[in-house]
Amino acid sequence: MRIVLLGAPGSGKGTQSQRLVQRFGIPQISTGDLLRSAVARGTPLGLAAKDAMQAGKLVDDSIVLGMIRERLADADAAKGYILDGFPRNIAQAEALDVMLKQVGKPLTAVVQMEVPYAELTRRIAGRRSCQGCGRVFNIYSMPVGAPLVCPSCAGNPALFQRPDDNEATVVERLKVYESQTRPLLKYYARQGLLQSIDAQGDIDSITALLVYVLGTQVAAPKRKAKSKKARTRPKARPKAKAKAKAKARPKPKRRPVRAKLVRKKTPARKKKAARKK
Numbered sequence: 001m002r003i004v005l006l007g008a009p010g011s012g013k014g015t016q017s018q019r020l021v022q023r024f025g026i027p028q029i030s031t032g033d034l035l036r037s038a039v040a041r042g043t044p045l046g047l048a049a050k051d052a053m054q055a056g057k058l059v060d061d062s063i064v065l066g067m068i069r070e071r072l073a074d075a076d077a078a079k080g081y082i083l084d085g086f087p088r089n090i091a092q093a094e095a096l097d098v099m100l101k102q103v104g105k106p107l108t109a110v111v112q113m114e115v116p117y118a119e120l121t122r123r124i125a126g127r128r129s130c131q132g133c134g135r136v137f138n139i140y141s142m143p144v145g146a147p148l149v150c151p152s153c154a155g156n157p158a159l160f161q162r163p164d165d166n167e168a169t170v171v172e173r174l175k176v177y178e179s180q181t182r183p184l185l186k187y188y189a190r191q192g193l194l195q196s197i198d199a200q201g202d203i204d205s206i207t208a209l210l211v212y213v214l215g216t217q218v219a220a221p222k223r224k225a226k227s228k229k230a231r232t233r234p235k236a237r238p239k240a241k242a243k244a245k246a247k248a249r250p251k252p253k254r255r256p257v258r259a260k261l262v263r264k265k266t267p268a269r270k271k272k273a274a275r276k277k
């Protein structure tokens, strides 16, 4: 499975990717996570990406593509992966296609997670993450009064809000999604890869829908490729086809002519014939 999850910020790509990791045993590759880690470590790549991220803009294609190329070459990606947050524009999608063509392993599915604008902003405002394990939580789906800590990590570290999840940056990120990422829907629809799901509501139901959609996509029967000759030969018109068929059919044998019955001329018959005249 080589999957792309498409969707605006807050559509649940990260949360659902983490669940698909459990389900299918393939890694989640999030360019956002890779970039945040580079920023936190203060690498040259992180320093180059930091300003664009803080402003809610896209990081330069050359940086992101270099990172993805390296990550896809890792051993765990050989059996498949879930791309989360990549590609984010047509240039990235085209570069990815070229990369995958070179290794003969094209994408198997692209799923768009649809969520209305109002719900996106609410989800982003409530999003909290664990710095240790990267798990994403939402205060609106947690029990009221629950402590905002990670239940999975040792010492239950406090959850944090991403610096780019503030209101001003979110508006910019949604704008960027509309202008640069949304065109990818047509791009992948043309390749026959795109499926869309309604990603509102209960998290478990969305996972189930996603798994179902991915199952149908992977199991969809492949069309038999036509030979070059068959593709170029014009279709015979039905009338001409019927004529050709009739010509090819063996002609039916003529029925043997029956011997004519010659009636003997008796005197009575001779008289009858003379009366008729």
Ligand code: AMP
Binding pocket: 009, 031, 032, 033, 035, 052, 053, 054, 056, 057, 058, 059, 060, 061, 064, 084, 085, 086, 087, 088, 092, 164, 173
């Ligand atoms: P995300 O965690 O996917 O919402 O990404 C957070 C930020 O990282 C984005 O707002 C961008 O600034 C940057 N980013 C993540 N993925 C990409 C990408 N594929 N291309 C360019 N910038 C990206």
